[in-house]
Each structure stands twice: as structure tokens, then as C-alpha cells.
Amino acid sequence: xxxxxxxxxxxxxxxxxxxxxxxxxxxxxxxxxxxxxxxxxxxxxxxxxxxxxxxxxxxxxxxxxxxxxxxxxxxxxxxxxxxxxxxxxxxxxxxxxxxxxxxxxxxxxxxxxxxxxxxxxxxxxxxxxxxxxxxxxxxxxxxxxxxxxxxxxxxxxxxxxxxxxxxxxxxxxxxxxx
Amino acid sequence: xxxxxxxxxxxxxxxxxxxxxxxxxxxxxxxxxxxxxxxxxxxxxxxxxxxxxxxxxxxxxxxxxxxxxxxxxxxxxxxxxxxxxxxxxxxxxxxxxxxxxxxxxxxxxxxxxxxxxxxxxxxxxxxxxxxxxxxxxxxxxxxxxxxxxxxxxxxxxxxxxxxxxxxxxxxxxxxxxxxxxxxxxxxxxxxxxxxxxxxxxxxxxxxxxxxxxxxxxxxxxxxxxxxxxxxxxxxxxx
Numbered sequence: 391x392x393x394x395x396x397x398x399x400x401x402x403x404x405x406x407x408x409x410x411x412x413x414x415x416x417x418x419x420x421x422x423x424x425x426x427x428x429x430x431x432x433x434x435x436x437x438x439x440x441x442x443x444x445x446x447x448x449x450x451x452x453x454x455x456x457x458x459x460x461x462x463x464x465x466x467x468x469x470x471x472x473x474x475x476x477x478x479x480x481x482x483x484x485x486x487x488x489x490x491x492x493x494x495x496x497x498x499x500x501x502x503x504x505x506x507x508x509x510x511x512x513x514x515x516x517x518x519x520x521x522x523x524x525x526x527x528x529x530x531x532x533x534x535x536x537x538x539x540x541x542x543x544x545x546x547x548x549x550x551x552x553x554x555x556x557x558x559x560x561x562x563x564x565x566x567x568x
Numbered sequence: 569x570x571x572x573x574x575x576x577x578x579x580x581x582x583x584x585x586x587x588x589x590x591x592x593x594x595x596x597x598x599x600x601x602x603x604x605x606x607x608x609x610x611x612x613x614x615x616x617x618x619x620x621x622x623x624x625x626x627x628x629x630x631x632x633x634x635x636x637x638x639x640x641x642x643x644x645x646x647x648x649x650x651x652x653x654x655x656x657x658x659x660x661x662x663x664x665x666x667x668x669x670x671x672x673x674x675x676x677x678x679x680x681x682x683x684x685x686x687x688x689x690x691x692x693x694x695x696x697x698x699x700x701x702x703x704x705x706x707x708x709x710x711x712x713x714x715x716x717x718x719x720x721x722x723x724x725x726x727x728x729x730x731x732x733x734x735x736x737x738x739x740x741x742x743x744x745x746x747x748x749x750x751x752x753x754x755x756x757x758x759x760x761x762x763x764x765x766x767x768x769x770x771x772x773x774x775x776x777x778x779x780x781x782x783x784x785x786x787x788x789x790x791x792x793x794x795x796x797x798x799x800x801x802x803x804x805x806x
Contacts (some may be wrong), residue, residue, distance in 0.1 A: 409682060411581035414748035416677075423595045424649045430599075432645050435624065445611065452770040522610050528693045 531555050590677040593664075595725045602652065627651045634799040640681055643798065646694065650687070651791045653679065654739070658783025661747045662776050676783075681736065681743040688736035691794040692728070699801030712801060721759050742786045746779035 517549050535548060605620040613621055627647040654752040662677030677683045699708040713724045753775060757768035 395764045407585035409582045409587065411579075411583035412587050412680070413583065413686045415583065416591060417690060419591050419595050420649075420687070420690065423599060423653065424645065426599055427649050428645050429600050431602045432622070432648065435606055435620065436644070438611065439621065439624075442611055444680045448703050477627075491671065 527556070527559060530559065582584050584680075585676060586675075586682065587636065587680050589673045590657075590660065590675055590680075591683065593674055594653065594660055594677055595718065597660070598649075598652050598656050601656075623652065624648055627791065628701065630788070631795050633792070634795040635802070639799075639802060640795075643694075643698075644796070647791055647795070650691075651787055654687075654787035654790055655784060657683075657788055658739075658743050659780060661743070662779050662783070665747075676743050676747060678739055678786075680745045681740040681744075684734035684740040684743075685732075687739075687790070688732050691735060691790075692797060695794070695797040695801045702802040708760075708801065731752055731797060732767050733791065735797075739786050739790055742782050746775075746782055767806045 531552050535551050538551060602620065605616045607616075608614070609617055614734040628640070628644050631643050631647045632653070634640075635643070657750050659676070659677055660674070661679055664670060664674055666674040696708070696712075698736075699712060702708075703711060713721050750759075750772065753768055753772045755774070762800070
């Protein structure tokens with residue numbers, strides 16, 4: 391070893407014995423390295439990673455919450471919509487029934503009116519017929535009495551004659567009715 | 569192992585300068601890599617922040633594979649730093665090897681057994697500490713050394729040492745062998761003139777690619793085993 395002979399002042403080579411100090415040196419340099427990395431890289435990095443994990447979990451939670459909110463809102467809308475449908479249906483059916491009722495009422499009133507009009511008309515007709523009949527009876531009776539008194543020139547008691555003719559006319563009426 | 573190293577003595581302890589330089593270089597690379605990626609952190613991550621978060625999520629996944637999420641939380645930083653540190657350490661020697669006067673100053677620090685053993689001691693120390701703080705000293709002692717039977721004690725103690733040795737030596741062996749073979753391929757390239765340069769170059773490329781794979785796997789295995797040990801210590805076996 392040429393270099394060794396040239397530089398023997400620094401190198402103790404094998405004669406130096408077991409380098410037991412390197413145990414200490416290795417341990418110290420490893421611990422120092424660990425401390426430096428902890429201080430400059432590990433702590434900020436793990437803090438950042440924790441923050442990120444927190445943020446992600448928060449985001450997931452809030453997303454879940456807003457999804458639930460949206461669902462609830464949609465459900466409310468749906469309910470309101472179906473309720474308004476129902477309302478509209480009830481309003482329509484109410485209107486229908488009341489219109490029907492009103493119509494029926496109008497019809498029945500009209501029918502009653504017509505009935506009463508008819509009845510009063512019939513009554514009037516009957517009355518008129520009766521009046522006419524009575525007038526005719528009187529006229530016929532008087533006429534007959536005059537004719538009879540003129541024909542027979544016989545003094546007849548007006549009342550007796552009238553009774554007689556009345557009975558005739560009654561008999562006539564019965565024949566007509568048959 | 570028989571390469572020349574430069575050392576100095578301080579407080580009666582011997583220090584290996586080459587190894588120290590490698591460790592400082594790795595620590596600096598790791599720190600500036602992480603530092604650069606962690607600037608301007610945002611809620612919605614940018615590209616570089618995504619890279620960092622991907623690594624963090626990955627190492628968190630490694631720890632939560634053996635521990636419950638609640639138990640694993642305090643070890644997230646340790647898992648992250650350990651993984652990145654080992655990853656850079658394992659790869660450094662493949663790309664950068666600076667030698668001065670025959671002494672290699674910059675190479676993979678994990679190709680040195682002292683470094684890997686120190687990291688293994690730290691990992692197991694953390695595991696035992698976690699066990700004591702979780703179960704109390706009595707419960708820890710019972711679940712670690714007196715299971716399944718009381719007279720299993722010697723075997724359990726032996727197992728702890730075996731854990732320590734395998735954890736440290738596995739990493740060291742893999743990385744050291746990788747660098748050794750790469751050095752041999754290098755020597756081979758110029759041993760017979762220009763004839764072997766091109767085949768050696770191809771061989772060296774293949775070996776570097778394989779070593780990158782090995783280094784990645786080994787840093788992964790180290791972290792996973794650390795958490796397996798921690799989980800063994802804090803969960804009393806029924």
C-alpha cells in the first residue's frame with residue numbers, strides 16, 4: 391500500500407484497534423437526524439395530513455347533511471303539491487255537489503211553481519166553468535120560463551117552474567156525463 | 569475488512585474517520601432530501617409533497633402491519649427515518665466511493681458491522697423499552713423471558729442475543745458482500761488489459777442493479793423485523 395506509507399501520519403490503519411467510538415457516533419448521528427427530520431418535516435407533514443383527514447371527514451359529513459336537507463325539502467314540496475292536488479279535488483267536488491243541489495232545488499222549485507200555477511189555473515177553470523154553468527142555468531131557466539109563459543100563457547108560479555126545469559137540466563147533465 | 573482505515577483516538581475511544589464521513593454524508597443526503605420535499609406543504613399536495621407522503625404512508629404501513637394503528641403511532645417517525653436512512657446508506661456505496669490515499673472515506677456505512685450492530689441495538693433497545701413501558705417491568709420480564717415455561721429462561725435470553733446478532737449481521741453481510749463483489753469486478757476489469765473491460769462493465773452493471781434491489785429489500789427487512797420485535801415485546805403472548 392503505497393498511499394499508506396506516504397500518509398501514515400493520519401492513518402493508524404489496523405493498528406488503531408477496534409473503532410468502538412463509532413458506536414457512539416452512529417447512535418448520535420441517527421438521533422440527530424431523527425430530531426432534525428422531526429422538527430423540519432415530520433411535524434408539519436403529519437399536522438397537514440391530520441388537517442386534511444379532518445377536512446375530508448368534515449366535508450363528507452356536511453355533504454351528507456346537505457343531501458339529507460335537500461331530500462327533506464323535496465319531500466316537503468312533494469307533500470305540498472299532493473296536498474294542493476287534494477285541495478283542488480275537494481274544491482271541485484264541493485262545487486259540483488253544491489251546483490247539483492242548487493240545480494235540483496231550482497228544478498224542484500220550478501216544478502212546485504208549475505204545479506201551483508197548474509192547480510190555480512185548474513181551479514180558475516173549474517170556477518169559470520161553474521160560473522158559466524150557473525149563468526147558463528139561470529139564463530136557460532129564465533128563457534124557458536119566458537118561453538113557457540109565452541106559450542102556455544098560463545100563470546105559473548115562477549119558482550115551481552124553475553124547479554121543474556132544473557131537474558130536467560140535471561138529468562141532461564147526467565146524460566152528457568155518461 | 570482488511571482494508572486500511574484511518575482512525576483517531578478521543579476520550580480513550582477509537583474512531584474510524586472513513587465510517588464517520590460516510591455516516592455524515594448519508595445523514596446529510598437524507599436530511600436535504602426530506603427537507604426539500606417538505607417545503608411549502610399544502611392541503612392539496614404537490615408533486616414532491618406526494619412523494620414524501622407516499623414514503624411516509626409506506627413506512628406507516630410497515631409499522632401498522634405488526635402493530636395496531638394506536639400502538640404504532642409513536643414509532644412512525646422512527647420507522648420513516650430508519651427506512652430512508654438505511655435505503656440511502658445501502659445505495660450510497662454503489663454510486664459513490666471516494667478513496668484518498670488508499671483509505672475509503674465515502675461508501676455504504678452499512679457495510680460496516682459496527683454501524684449495523686449499533687442500529688440493531690437501538691432497534692432492540694426500543695423494543696425492550698416499549699415492552700417495559702407497556703406492560704411494566706414485571707409483565708415485560710414474564711412475557712419476554714418466562715414464556716412458555718419458567719425454565720425456558722436461558723433459551724429466551726439466548727434468543728434475544730440471536731435476534732440482535734441476526735438483525736445487525738444480516739444487513740451488514742448483504743451490503744458488505746455487494747460492495748466486495750463490486751470491487752472484485754472492478755479489479756477484474758483491468759487485470760488482463762482491455763480484453764475484460766467490456767464484459768466486466770456489463771457484469772458490474774448487472775451486479776449494481778442487483779445490489780440496488782438487495783439494498784432496498786434489506787432496509788425493508790430491517791424495519792419490518794424491528795416492528796416484529798416491538799410487537800412481540802408489547803403484546804404478551806397468550
